[in-house]
Amino acid sequence: xxxxxxxxxxxxxxxxxxxxxxxxxxxxxxxxxxxxxxxxxxxxxxxxxxxxxxxxxxxxxxxxxxxxxxxxxxxxxxxxxxxxxxxxxxxxxxxxxxxxxxxxxxxxxxxxxxxxxxxxxxxxxxx
Amino acid sequence: xxxxxxxxxxxxxxxxxxxxxxxxxxxxxxxxxxxxxxxxxxxxxxxxxxxxxxxxxxxxxxxxxxxxxxxxxxxxxxxxxxxxxxxxxxxxxxxxxxxxxxxxxxxxxxxxxxxxxxxxxxxxxxxxxxxxxxxxxxxxxxxxxxxxxxxxxxxxxxxxxxxxxxxxxxxxxxxxxxxxxxxxxxxxxxxxxxxxxxxxxxxxxxxxxxxxxxxxxxxxxxxxxxxxxxxxxxxxxxxxxxxxxxxxxxxxxxxxxxxxxxxxxxxxxxxxxxxxxxxxxxxxxxxxxxxxxxxxxxxxxxxxxxxxxxxxxxxxxxxxxxxxxxxxxxxxxxxxxxxxxxxxxxxxxxxxxxxxxxxxxxxxxxxxxxxxxxxxxx
Numbered sequence: 001x002x003x004x005x006x007x008x009x010x011x012x013x014x015x016x017x018x019x020x021x022x023x024x025x026x027x028x029x030x031x032x033x034x035x036x037x038x039x040x041x042x043x044x045x046x047x048x049x050x051x052x053x054x055x056x057x058x059x060x061x062x063x064x065x066x067x068x069x070x071x072x073x074x075x076x077x078x079x080x081x082x083x084x085x086x087x088x089x090x091x092x093x094x095x096x097x098x099x100x101x102x103x104x105x106x107x108x109x110x111x112x113x114x115x116x117x118x119x120x121x122x123x124x125x126x127x
Numbered sequence: 128x129x130x131x132x133x134x135x136x137x138x139x140x141x142x143x144x145x146x147x148x149x150x151x152x153x154x155x156x157x158x159x160x161x162x163x164x165x166x167x168x169x170x171x172x173x174x175x176x177x178x179x180x181x182x183x184x185x186x187x188x189x190x191x192x193x194x195x196x197x198x199x200x201x202x203x204x205x206x207x208x209x210x211x212x213x214x215x216x217x218x219x220x221x222x223x224x225x226x227x228x229x230x231x232x233x234x235x236x237x238x239x240x241x242x243x244x245x246x247x248x249x250x251x252x253x254x255x256x257x258x259x260x261x262x263x264x265x266x267x268x269x270x271x272x273x274x275x276x277x278x279x280x281x282x283x284x285x286x287x288x289x290x291x292x293x294x295x296x297x298x299x300x301x302x303x304x305x306x307x308x309x310x311x312x313x314x315x316x317x318x319x320x321x322x323x324x325x326x327x328x329x330x331x332x333x334x335x336x337x338x339x340x341x342x343x344x345x346x347x348x349x350x351x352x353x354x355x356x357x358x359x360x361x362x363x364x365x366x367x368x369x370x371x372x373x374x375x376x377x378x379x380x381x382x383x384x385x386x387x388x389x390x391x392x393x394x395x396x397x398x399x400x401x402x403x404x405x406x407x408x409x410x411x412x413x414x415x416x417x418x419x420x421x422x423x424x425x426x427x428x429x430x431x432x433x434x435x436x437x438x439x440x441x442x443x444x445x446x447x448x449x450x451x452x453x454x455x456x457x458x459x460x461x462x463x464x465x466x467x468x469x470x471x472x473x474x475x476x477x478x479x480x481x482x483x484x485x486x487x488x489x490x491x492x493x494x495x496x497x498x499x500x501x502x503x504x505x
Contacts, residue, residue, distance in 0.1 A: 004240040004241055004242055004243050005240075006136070007136055007139075007140065007221070007239055007240040007241070008221050008239070008240045008243070010136070010137070010140060011140050011144075011218065011221050011239050011240065012218055012221075014140060014141070014144065015144070015213075015214055015217040015218050016214060018144075018148075018213075018217070019210045019213050019214050019217075019371070020210070022190075022367055022371070023206065023209075023210060023367060023368070023371075025190055025367070026189070026190050026192075026194050026366050026367035026368075027194055029190055029191055030190070030191060030192055030193050030194040030366060031193050032193060032194060033193065034198075038195060038197075039197050039198030039199070040197065040198070040199075041197060041199055041268075041269065041270045041271075041363070042197075042270060042272070042362055042363060043270070043271060043272070048270075048271070051269070052268075052269045052270050052271045052273070052274045053266070053269065053274065054274075056274075056278055059282075060278055060281075060282050063282050063285065063286060063445070064282075064285060066449075067285045067286065067288065067289065070289045070453070071288065071289060071292070074289060074292045074293060074296075077293075077296055077460070078248060078296075078299070078305065081296050081299040081300045081305075081460075082299060082303060082304060082305055083303075084300065084303075084464075084467070085300065085303055085467045085468075086303035086304075091303065097468065098468075101464070101468045104464065108457065108461065111457075112457075115453075115454075119450070123449075124445065124446060124449040124450055125442075126441060126442035126445055126446075
Protein backbone atom coordinates (compact mmCIF):
# COMPACT_ATOMS: atom_id res chain seq x y z
CA UNK A 1 0.00 0.00 0.00
CA UNK A 2 0.99 3.52 -0.66
CA UNK A 3 2.28 5.63 2.21
CA UNK A 4 -0.48 8.19 1.71
CA UNK A 5 -3.15 5.62 2.53
CA UNK A 6 -1.56 4.97 5.93
CA UNK A 7 -1.17 8.69 6.41
CA UNK A 8 -4.80 9.48 5.66
CA UNK A 9 -6.10 6.68 7.87
CA UNK A 10 -3.78 7.63 10.72
CA UNK A 11 -4.72 11.26 10.41
CA UNK A 12 -8.44 10.37 10.40
CA UNK A 13 -7.90 8.45 13.62
CA UNK A 14 -5.99 11.33 15.15
CA UNK A 15 -8.67 13.88 14.29
CA UNK A 16 -11.47 11.57 15.44
CA UNK A 17 -9.60 11.05 18.69
CA UNK A 18 -9.31 14.78 19.21
CA UNK A 19 -13.05 15.26 18.62
CA UNK A 20 -14.14 12.37 20.84
CA UNK A 21 -11.76 13.24 23.69
CA UNK A 22 -12.90 16.85 23.68
CA UNK A 23 -16.59 15.96 23.72
CA UNK A 24 -16.04 13.37 26.45
CA UNK A 25 -13.88 15.72 28.52
CA UNK A 26 -16.59 18.38 28.62
CA UNK A 27 -19.16 15.78 29.48
CA UNK A 28 -17.10 14.54 32.43
CA UNK A 29 -15.77 17.85 33.77
CA UNK A 30 -18.73 20.17 33.41
CA UNK A 31 -21.46 20.58 36.02
CA UNK A 32 -24.92 19.36 35.09
CA UNK A 33 -27.91 20.86 36.87
CA UNK A 34 -31.10 20.40 34.93
CA UNK A 35 -34.17 22.51 35.51
CA UNK A 36 -37.47 22.52 33.67
CA UNK A 37 -36.92 25.98 32.17
CA UNK A 38 -33.40 25.15 31.01
CA UNK A 39 -34.72 22.13 29.18
CA UNK A 40 -37.17 24.15 27.10
CA UNK A 41 -36.39 25.00 23.48
CA UNK A 42 -34.89 28.46 23.21
CA UNK A 43 -37.30 30.76 21.42
CA UNK A 44 -36.34 34.16 22.73
CA UNK A 45 -38.21 33.69 25.98
CA UNK A 46 -41.55 32.77 24.43
CA UNK A 47 -43.21 29.46 25.24
CA UNK A 48 -42.76 27.28 22.15
CA UNK A 49 -45.90 26.52 20.16
CA UNK A 50 -46.07 23.27 18.24
CA UNK A 51 -43.26 21.13 16.95
CA UNK A 52 -40.21 22.45 15.10
CA UNK A 53 -40.19 19.55 12.64
CA UNK A 54 -42.75 20.85 10.22
CA UNK A 55 -43.07 20.49 6.46
CA UNK A 56 -40.96 23.06 4.65
CA UNK A 57 -40.93 24.80 1.30
CA UNK A 58 -40.60 22.59 -1.77
CA UNK A 59 -37.97 25.04 -3.09
CA UNK A 60 -35.36 23.36 -0.93
CA UNK A 61 -36.05 20.01 -2.57
CA UNK A 62 -35.75 21.54 -6.02
CA UNK A 63 -32.40 23.08 -5.14
CA UNK A 64 -31.23 19.72 -3.83
CA UNK A 65 -32.27 17.97 -7.04
CA UNK A 66 -30.63 20.62 -9.18
CA UNK A 67 -27.48 20.30 -7.10
CA UNK A 68 -27.45 16.58 -7.76
CA UNK A 69 -27.70 17.13 -11.53
CA UNK A 70 -24.95 19.71 -11.64
CA UNK A 71 -22.69 17.86 -9.24
CA UNK A 72 -22.84 14.68 -11.27
CA UNK A 73 -22.11 16.75 -14.35
CA UNK A 74 -19.08 18.15 -12.53
CA UNK A 75 -17.93 14.61 -11.79
CA UNK A 76 -17.95 13.92 -15.53
CA UNK A 77 -15.84 16.99 -16.14
CA UNK A 78 -13.07 16.16 -13.66
CA UNK A 79 -11.60 13.11 -15.43
CA UNK A 80 -11.78 14.94 -18.73
CA UNK A 81 -10.01 17.99 -17.30
CA UNK A 82 -7.19 15.85 -15.91
CA UNK A 83 -6.56 13.77 -19.00
CA UNK A 84 -7.55 15.99 -21.93
CA UNK A 85 -4.32 17.89 -22.53
CA UNK A 86 -1.45 15.97 -20.95
CA UNK A 87 1.19 14.45 -23.14
CA UNK A 88 2.00 11.17 -21.37
CA UNK A 89 0.37 7.79 -21.85
CA UNK A 90 -2.41 8.43 -19.35
CA UNK A 91 -3.81 11.35 -21.32
CA UNK A 92 -6.02 11.56 -24.37
CA UNK A 93 -3.97 10.68 -27.50
CA UNK A 94 -3.20 13.72 -29.65
CA UNK A 95 -5.19 12.32 -32.56
CA UNK A 96 -8.36 12.10 -30.49
CA UNK A 97 -8.19 15.60 -29.05
CA UNK A 98 -10.42 17.18 -31.68
CA UNK A 99 -13.07 14.50 -31.15
CA UNK A 100 -12.94 14.92 -27.38
CA UNK A 101 -13.19 18.68 -27.80
CA UNK A 102 -16.30 18.29 -29.95
CA UNK A 103 -17.85 15.82 -27.49
CA UNK A 104 -17.23 18.22 -24.64
CA UNK A 105 -18.84 21.06 -26.57
CA UNK A 106 -21.93 18.91 -27.12
CA UNK A 107 -21.93 17.97 -23.43
CA UNK A 108 -21.70 21.61 -22.38
CA UNK A 109 -24.45 22.56 -24.85
CA UNK A 110 -26.76 19.90 -23.43
CA UNK A 111 -26.01 21.24 -19.99
CA UNK A 112 -26.72 24.80 -21.11
CA UNK A 113 -30.09 23.75 -22.51
CA UNK A 114 -31.00 22.11 -19.20
CA UNK A 115 -29.82 25.19 -17.36
CA UNK A 116 -31.87 27.58 -19.48
CA UNK A 117 -34.89 25.29 -19.09
CA UNK A 118 -34.55 25.37 -15.30
CA UNK A 119 -34.16 29.13 -15.38
CA UNK A 120 -37.27 29.62 -17.55
CA UNK A 121 -39.18 27.30 -15.24
CA UNK A 122 -38.40 29.71 -12.43
CA UNK A 123 -36.33 27.32 -10.35
CA UNK A 124 -33.83 30.03 -9.44
CA UNK A 125 -36.52 32.43 -8.33
CA UNK A 126 -37.33 32.60 -4.62
CA UNK A 127 -40.67 34.02 -3.73
CA UNK B 128 8.99 1.47 6.71
CA UNK B 129 11.60 2.17 9.33
CA UNK B 130 10.98 3.72 12.72
CA UNK B 131 12.39 6.98 11.40
CA UNK B 132 9.78 7.08 8.63
CA UNK B 133 6.99 6.55 11.11
CA UNK B 134 8.25 9.36 13.34
CA UNK B 135 8.40 11.70 10.36
CA UNK B 136 4.92 10.64 9.28
CA UNK B 137 3.47 11.27 12.73
CA UNK B 138 5.23 14.61 13.09
CA UNK B 139 4.04 15.74 9.68
CA UNK B 140 0.53 15.06 10.94
CA UNK B 141 0.66 16.24 14.51
CA UNK B 142 2.46 19.54 13.89
CA UNK B 143 0.03 21.07 11.38
CA UNK B 144 -2.99 19.77 13.26
CA UNK B 145 -1.95 21.38 16.51
CA UNK B 146 -0.68 24.53 14.84
CA UNK B 147 -4.03 24.91 13.10
CA UNK B 148 -5.98 24.33 16.30
CA UNK B 149 -3.85 26.88 18.12
CA UNK B 150 -3.98 29.29 15.22
CA UNK B 151 -7.77 29.03 15.11
CA UNK B 152 -7.97 30.04 18.76
CA UNK B 153 -5.85 33.06 17.98
CA UNK B 154 -7.77 33.77 14.77
CA UNK B 155 -10.86 34.26 16.92
CA UNK B 156 -8.93 36.74 19.06
CA UNK B 157 -7.67 38.47 15.91
CA UNK B 158 -11.17 38.60 14.55
CA UNK B 159 -12.46 40.18 17.73
CA UNK B 160 -9.60 42.67 17.76
CA UNK B 161 -10.12 43.55 14.09
CA UNK B 162 -13.87 43.93 14.60
CA UNK B 163 -13.19 46.17 17.56
CA UNK B 164 -10.74 48.20 15.50
CA UNK B 165 -13.15 48.60 12.60
CA UNK B 166 -15.97 49.58 14.93
CA UNK B 167 -13.86 51.95 17.02
CA UNK B 168 -13.96 49.80 20.16
CA UNK B 169 -11.18 48.42 22.33
CA UNK B 170 -11.88 44.72 22.07
CA UNK B 171 -10.84 42.02 24.53
CA UNK B 172 -8.02 43.37 26.72
CA UNK B 173 -8.50 41.87 30.17
CA UNK B 174 -6.91 38.41 29.98
CA UNK B 175 -3.17 38.91 29.73
CA UNK B 176 -1.35 41.74 27.92
CA UNK B 177 -3.52 43.03 25.04
CA UNK B 178 -5.93 40.17 25.67
CA UNK B 179 -3.37 37.65 24.44
CA UNK B 180 -4.46 35.02 26.96
CA UNK B 181 -8.11 35.33 25.92
CA UNK B 182 -8.10 32.16 23.76
CA UNK B 183 -6.75 30.19 26.70
CA UNK B 184 -9.44 31.54 28.99
CA UNK B 185 -12.07 30.77 26.35
CA UNK B 186 -10.79 27.24 25.99
CA UNK B 187 -10.93 26.58 29.73
CA UNK B 188 -14.41 28.09 29.84
CA UNK B 189 -15.59 25.87 27.00
CA UNK B 190 -14.44 22.74 28.82
CA UNK B 191 -15.69 23.66 32.28
CA UNK B 192 -18.97 25.29 31.31
CA UNK B 193 -22.22 23.47 31.99
CA UNK B 194 -23.05 21.11 29.17
CA UNK B 195 -26.64 22.03 28.41
CA UNK B 196 -28.73 19.39 26.75
CA UNK B 197 -32.29 20.52 26.19
CA UNK B 198 -34.99 17.95 26.93
CA UNK B 199 -36.56 17.82 23.49
CA UNK B 200 -33.62 16.76 21.37
CA UNK B 201 -32.48 13.66 19.55
CA UNK B 202 -29.45 12.99 21.73
CA UNK B 203 -27.30 10.89 19.45
CA UNK B 204 -27.55 13.20 16.44
CA UNK B 205 -27.24 16.25 18.68
CA UNK B 206 -23.83 15.09 19.90
CA UNK B 207 -22.81 13.73 16.51
CA UNK B 208 -23.37 16.98 14.60
CA UNK B 209 -20.58 19.16 16.07
CA UNK B 210 -18.28 16.14 15.90
CA UNK B 211 -18.91 15.79 12.16
CA UNK B 212 -18.38 19.48 11.52
CA UNK B 213 -15.08 19.56 13.38
CA UNK B 214 -13.88 16.22 12.03
CA UNK B 215 -14.53 17.00 8.37
CA UNK B 216 -13.00 20.46 8.60
CA UNK B 217 -9.79 19.08 10.12
CA UNK B 218 -9.73 15.96 7.98
CA UNK B 219 -9.96 17.90 4.71
CA UNK B 220 -6.54 19.37 5.50
CA UNK B 221 -4.93 15.97 4.88
CA UNK B 222 -4.09 16.71 1.24
CA UNK B 223 -3.17 20.38 1.58
CA UNK B 224 0.55 21.21 1.33
CA UNK B 225 1.94 23.55 3.98
CA UNK B 226 5.48 23.97 2.73
CA UNK B 227 7.96 22.73 0.11
CA UNK B 228 6.49 19.26 -0.34
CA UNK B 229 8.47 16.12 -1.06
CA UNK B 230 7.49 12.50 -1.27
CA UNK B 231 10.98 11.02 -0.81
CA UNK B 232 11.32 8.68 2.15
CA UNK B 233 13.13 10.12 5.13
CA UNK B 234 12.43 13.75 4.22
CA UNK B 235 9.87 15.81 6.08
CA UNK B 236 6.98 15.85 3.57
CA UNK B 237 5.26 19.13 4.52
CA UNK B 238 1.94 17.54 3.69
CA UNK B 239 -0.02 15.00 5.68
CA UNK B 240 -0.73 12.58 2.83
CA UNK B 241 1.80 13.05 0.03
CA UNK B 242 1.00 12.30 -3.60
CA UNK B 243 -2.73 11.88 -3.47
CA UNK B 244 -3.65 12.14 -7.13
CA UNK B 245 -7.26 12.99 -6.37
CA UNK B 246 -6.25 15.68 -3.91
CA UNK B 247 -8.74 18.32 -4.96
CA UNK B 248 -11.61 15.85 -5.19
CA UNK B 249 -10.76 14.53 -1.72
CA UNK B 250 -10.72 18.08 -0.39
CA UNK B 251 -14.13 18.91 -1.84
CA UNK B 252 -15.64 15.57 -0.91
CA UNK B 253 -14.58 15.72 2.72
CA UNK B 254 -15.06 19.47 3.04
CA UNK B 255 -18.61 19.33 1.77
CA UNK B 256 -19.51 16.65 4.32
CA UNK B 257 -19.87 19.44 6.86
CA UNK B 258 -23.36 20.01 5.50
CA UNK B 259 -24.28 16.88 7.47
CA UNK B 260 -23.11 18.55 10.65
CA UNK B 261 -25.30 21.54 9.88
CA UNK B 262 -28.46 19.69 8.92
CA UNK B 263 -28.16 17.09 11.69
CA UNK B 264 -27.49 19.78 14.26
CA UNK B 265 -30.46 21.80 13.14
CA UNK B 266 -32.78 18.85 12.98
CA UNK B 267 -31.70 17.20 16.22
CA UNK B 268 -32.11 20.43 18.18
CA UNK B 269 -35.88 20.41 17.50
CA UNK B 270 -35.96 24.19 17.68
CA UNK B 271 -37.62 26.44 15.12
CA UNK B 272 -34.64 28.74 14.76
CA UNK B 273 -32.33 25.78 14.32
CA UNK B 274 -34.57 24.11 11.77
CA UNK B 275 -34.83 27.28 9.67
CA UNK B 276 -31.11 27.97 9.94
CA UNK B 277 -30.21 24.41 9.01
CA UNK B 278 -32.48 24.45 5.97
CA UNK B 279 -31.07 27.70 4.71
CA UNK B 280 -27.51 26.68 5.43
CA UNK B 281 -27.80 23.36 3.66
CA UNK B 282 -29.38 24.97 0.60
CA UNK B 283 -26.57 27.52 0.59
CA UNK B 284 -23.71 25.07 1.09
CA UNK B 285 -25.11 22.75 -1.54
CA UNK B 286 -25.57 25.56 -4.08
CA UNK B 287 -22.09 26.98 -3.68
CA UNK B 288 -20.57 23.53 -3.96
CA UNK B 289 -21.02 23.72 -7.74
CA UNK B 290 -19.22 27.00 -8.51
CA UNK B 291 -16.53 25.87 -6.06
CA UNK B 292 -15.93 22.67 -7.96
CA UNK B 293 -16.26 24.30 -11.35
CA UNK B 294 -13.91 27.21 -10.73
CA UNK B 295 -10.95 24.89 -10.19
CA UNK B 296 -11.59 23.06 -13.45
CA UNK B 297 -9.59 25.72 -15.28
CA UNK B 298 -6.58 25.12 -13.08
CA UNK B 299 -6.95 21.36 -13.45
CA UNK B 300 -7.02 21.74 -17.24
CA UNK B 301 -3.91 23.92 -17.16
CA UNK B 302 -1.98 21.59 -14.89
CA UNK B 303 -3.40 18.29 -16.14
CA UNK B 304 -3.60 17.04 -12.58
CA UNK B 305 -5.81 17.17 -9.53
CA UNK B 306 -2.91 16.75 -7.16
CA UNK B 307 -2.51 20.01 -5.26
CA UNK B 308 1.26 19.49 -4.92
CA UNK B 309 1.64 19.03 -8.68
CA UNK B 310 -0.40 22.13 -9.41
CA UNK B 311 1.69 24.12 -6.93
CA UNK B 312 5.03 22.83 -8.20
CA UNK B 313 4.14 23.58 -11.81
CA UNK B 314 3.51 27.20 -10.91
CA UNK B 315 6.77 27.36 -8.99
CA UNK B 316 8.77 26.04 -11.94
CA UNK B 317 7.52 28.89 -14.10
CA UNK B 318 8.34 31.58 -11.59
CA UNK B 319 6.32 34.63 -10.68
CA UNK B 320 4.52 34.87 -14.02
CA UNK B 321 3.59 31.19 -13.66
CA UNK B 322 1.19 31.85 -10.80
CA UNK B 323 -2.26 30.75 -11.82
CA UNK B 324 -3.72 34.08 -10.74
CA UNK B 325 -2.35 35.57 -13.98
CA UNK B 326 -4.25 33.03 -16.06
CA UNK B 327 -7.29 32.40 -13.91
CA UNK B 328 -8.14 35.60 -12.02
CA UNK B 329 -11.86 35.13 -12.49
CA UNK B 330 -11.70 31.54 -11.31
CA UNK B 331 -9.71 32.63 -8.25
CA UNK B 332 -12.40 35.18 -7.39
CA UNK B 333 -15.17 32.62 -7.88
CA UNK B 334 -13.27 30.04 -5.83
CA UNK B 335 -12.71 32.49 -2.99
CA UNK B 336 -16.34 33.59 -2.93
CA UNK B 337 -17.73 30.08 -3.14
CA UNK B 338 -15.38 28.77 -0.47
CA UNK B 339 -16.37 31.60 1.83
CA UNK B 340 -20.02 30.71 1.31
CA UNK B 341 -19.16 27.07 2.00
CA UNK B 342 -17.71 27.96 5.36
CA UNK B 343 -20.73 30.12 6.29
CA UNK B 344 -18.72 33.27 6.78
CA UNK B 345 -20.28 36.69 6.71
CA UNK B 346 -21.51 38.06 4.18
CA UNK B 347 -22.79 34.53 3.60
CA UNK B 348 -23.78 33.64 7.15
CA UNK B 349 -27.47 33.28 6.36
CA UNK B 350 -27.36 30.18 8.50
CA UNK B 351 -26.70 32.15 11.63
CA UNK B 352 -28.12 35.66 11.18
CA UNK B 353 -28.00 36.73 14.81
CA UNK B 354 -30.81 39.24 14.31
CA UNK B 355 -33.33 36.86 12.75
CA UNK B 356 -32.42 33.35 13.78
CA UNK B 357 -30.47 33.89 17.03
CA UNK B 358 -27.76 31.40 16.14
CA UNK B 359 -29.26 29.39 13.33
CA UNK B 360 -28.46 25.71 13.44
CA UNK B 361 -26.38 26.03 16.62
CA UNK B 362 -28.96 27.94 18.69
CA UNK B 363 -29.34 25.08 21.16
CA UNK B 364 -25.64 24.33 21.47
CA UNK B 365 -23.38 25.45 24.26
CA UNK B 366 -19.97 24.78 25.80
CA UNK B 367 -17.61 22.51 23.85
CA UNK B 368 -20.19 21.53 21.24
CA UNK B 369 -20.67 25.14 20.26
CA UNK B 370 -16.90 25.56 20.21
CA UNK B 371 -16.68 22.64 17.79
CA UNK B 372 -18.93 24.44 15.32
CA UNK B 373 -16.87 27.61 15.64
CA UNK B 374 -13.65 25.62 15.32
CA UNK B 375 -14.97 23.91 12.22
CA UNK B 376 -15.67 27.27 10.63
CA UNK B 377 -12.21 28.63 11.39
CA UNK B 378 -10.42 25.49 10.28
CA UNK B 379 -12.45 25.71 7.09
CA UNK B 380 -11.30 29.23 6.31
CA UNK B 381 -7.72 28.33 7.19
CA UNK B 382 -7.87 25.48 4.70
CA UNK B 383 -9.38 27.90 2.21
CA UNK B 384 -6.40 30.19 2.73
CA UNK B 385 -3.94 27.35 2.11
CA UNK B 386 -5.75 26.02 -0.95
CA UNK B 387 -6.19 29.46 -2.47
CA UNK B 388 -2.49 30.18 -1.99
CA UNK B 389 -1.46 26.82 -3.41
CA UNK B 390 -3.78 26.81 -6.41
CA UNK B 391 -3.63 30.43 -7.51
CA UNK B 392 -0.82 32.25 -5.72
CA UNK B 393 2.10 29.94 -6.30
CA UNK B 394 2.20 28.17 -2.93
CA UNK B 395 5.48 28.90 -1.19
CA UNK B 396 6.96 30.68 -4.20
CA UNK B 397 7.93 34.32 -4.01
CA UNK B 398 10.31 36.06 -6.41
CA UNK B 399 13.89 36.42 -5.11
CA UNK B 400 13.12 35.11 -1.60
CA UNK B 401 11.82 31.60 -2.22
CA UNK B 402 12.12 30.16 -5.71
CA UNK B 403 12.73 26.69 -7.08
CA UNK B 404 16.51 27.43 -7.11
CA UNK B 405 16.90 28.82 -3.62
CA UNK B 406 18.86 26.25 -1.64
CA UNK B 407 20.52 28.41 1.01
CA UNK B 408 20.51 27.04 4.60
CA UNK B 409 17.11 27.46 6.17
CA UNK B 410 15.41 27.89 2.81
CA UNK B 411 12.63 25.52 3.87
CA UNK B 412 11.76 27.78 6.80
CA UNK B 413 11.58 30.80 4.51
CA UNK B 414 9.38 28.86 2.11
CA UNK B 415 7.01 27.82 4.90
CA UNK B 416 6.94 31.41 6.14
CA UNK B 417 6.13 32.75 2.68
CA UNK B 418 3.22 30.32 2.38
CA UNK B 419 1.99 31.16 5.86
CA UNK B 420 2.18 34.87 5.06
CA UNK B 421 -0.01 34.36 2.02
CA UNK B 422 -2.47 32.33 4.09
CA UNK B 423 -2.48 35.00 6.77
CA UNK B 424 -3.19 37.69 4.17
CA UNK B 425 -6.18 35.71 2.90
CA UNK B 426 -7.46 35.24 6.45
CA UNK B 427 -7.16 38.94 7.29
CA UNK B 428 -8.94 39.77 4.02
CA UNK B 429 -11.79 37.43 5.00
CA UNK B 430 -12.07 39.06 8.42
CA UNK B 431 -12.03 42.56 6.96
CA UNK B 432 -14.69 41.59 4.42
CA UNK B 433 -16.90 40.57 7.31
CA UNK B 434 -17.40 44.19 8.33
CA UNK B 435 -17.26 45.63 4.81
CA UNK B 436 -19.99 43.83 2.88
CA UNK B 437 -23.52 43.63 4.27
CA UNK B 438 -25.25 40.29 4.47
CA UNK B 439 -27.17 39.08 1.41
CA UNK B 440 -30.87 38.43 1.36
CA UNK B 441 -31.64 34.76 0.84
CA UNK B 442 -32.96 35.13 -2.72
CA UNK B 443 -29.93 37.24 -3.62
CA UNK B 444 -27.67 34.57 -2.16
CA UNK B 445 -29.20 31.79 -4.21
CA UNK B 446 -29.30 34.07 -7.25
CA UNK B 447 -25.60 34.79 -6.93
CA UNK B 448 -24.76 31.11 -6.91
CA UNK B 449 -27.11 29.91 -9.64
CA UNK B 450 -27.48 32.87 -11.95
CA UNK B 451 -24.05 34.48 -11.73
CA UNK B 452 -21.32 32.16 -10.49
CA UNK B 453 -22.28 28.94 -12.26
CA UNK B 454 -22.54 30.52 -15.76
CA UNK B 455 -19.35 32.50 -15.15
CA UNK B 456 -17.48 29.39 -14.02
CA UNK B 457 -18.74 27.46 -17.05
CA UNK B 458 -17.68 30.20 -19.45
CA UNK B 459 -14.29 30.25 -17.76
CA UNK B 460 -13.89 26.50 -18.30
CA UNK B 461 -14.91 26.93 -21.95
CA UNK B 462 -12.29 29.65 -22.34
CA UNK B 463 -9.47 27.51 -20.93
CA UNK B 464 -10.66 24.61 -23.06
CA UNK B 465 -10.44 26.70 -26.24
CA UNK B 466 -7.01 28.07 -25.29
CA UNK B 467 -5.75 24.53 -24.77
CA UNK B 468 -7.36 23.11 -27.90
CA UNK B 469 -6.22 25.78 -30.32
CA UNK B 470 -2.86 26.36 -28.65
CA UNK B 471 -3.36 30.08 -28.10
CA UNK B 472 -0.87 31.99 -25.97
CA UNK B 473 -2.02 31.61 -22.34
CA UNK B 474 -0.93 35.22 -21.79
CA UNK B 475 -4.29 36.24 -23.27
CA UNK B 476 -6.22 34.49 -20.52
CA UNK B 477 -5.95 37.50 -18.23
CA UNK B 478 -7.63 39.89 -20.71
CA UNK B 479 -10.04 37.09 -21.59
CA UNK B 480 -11.08 36.66 -17.94
CA UNK B 481 -11.45 40.41 -17.54
CA UNK B 482 -13.58 40.58 -20.69
CA UNK B 483 -15.86 37.82 -19.38
CA UNK B 484 -16.16 39.58 -16.06
CA UNK B 485 -16.98 42.95 -17.65
CA UNK B 486 -19.47 41.35 -20.07
CA UNK B 487 -21.21 39.66 -17.13
CA UNK B 488 -21.34 42.98 -15.30
CA UNK B 489 -22.78 44.81 -18.31
CA UNK B 490 -25.38 42.10 -18.93
CA UNK B 491 -26.36 42.14 -15.28
CA UNK B 492 -26.72 45.90 -15.11
CA UNK B 493 -28.59 46.06 -18.42
CA UNK B 494 -31.08 43.38 -17.48
CA UNK B 495 -31.68 44.98 -14.10
CA UNK B 496 -32.15 48.42 -15.68
CA UNK B 497 -34.50 47.35 -18.43
CA UNK B 498 -36.71 45.76 -15.78
CA UNK B 499 -37.34 42.72 -17.91
CA UNK B 500 -34.49 40.64 -16.64
CA UNK B 501 -34.31 36.99 -17.42
CA UNK B 502 -35.41 36.37 -13.88
CA UNK B 503 -38.56 38.40 -14.43
CA UNK B 504 -39.23 36.57 -17.68
CA UNK B 505 -39.11 33.26 -15.89
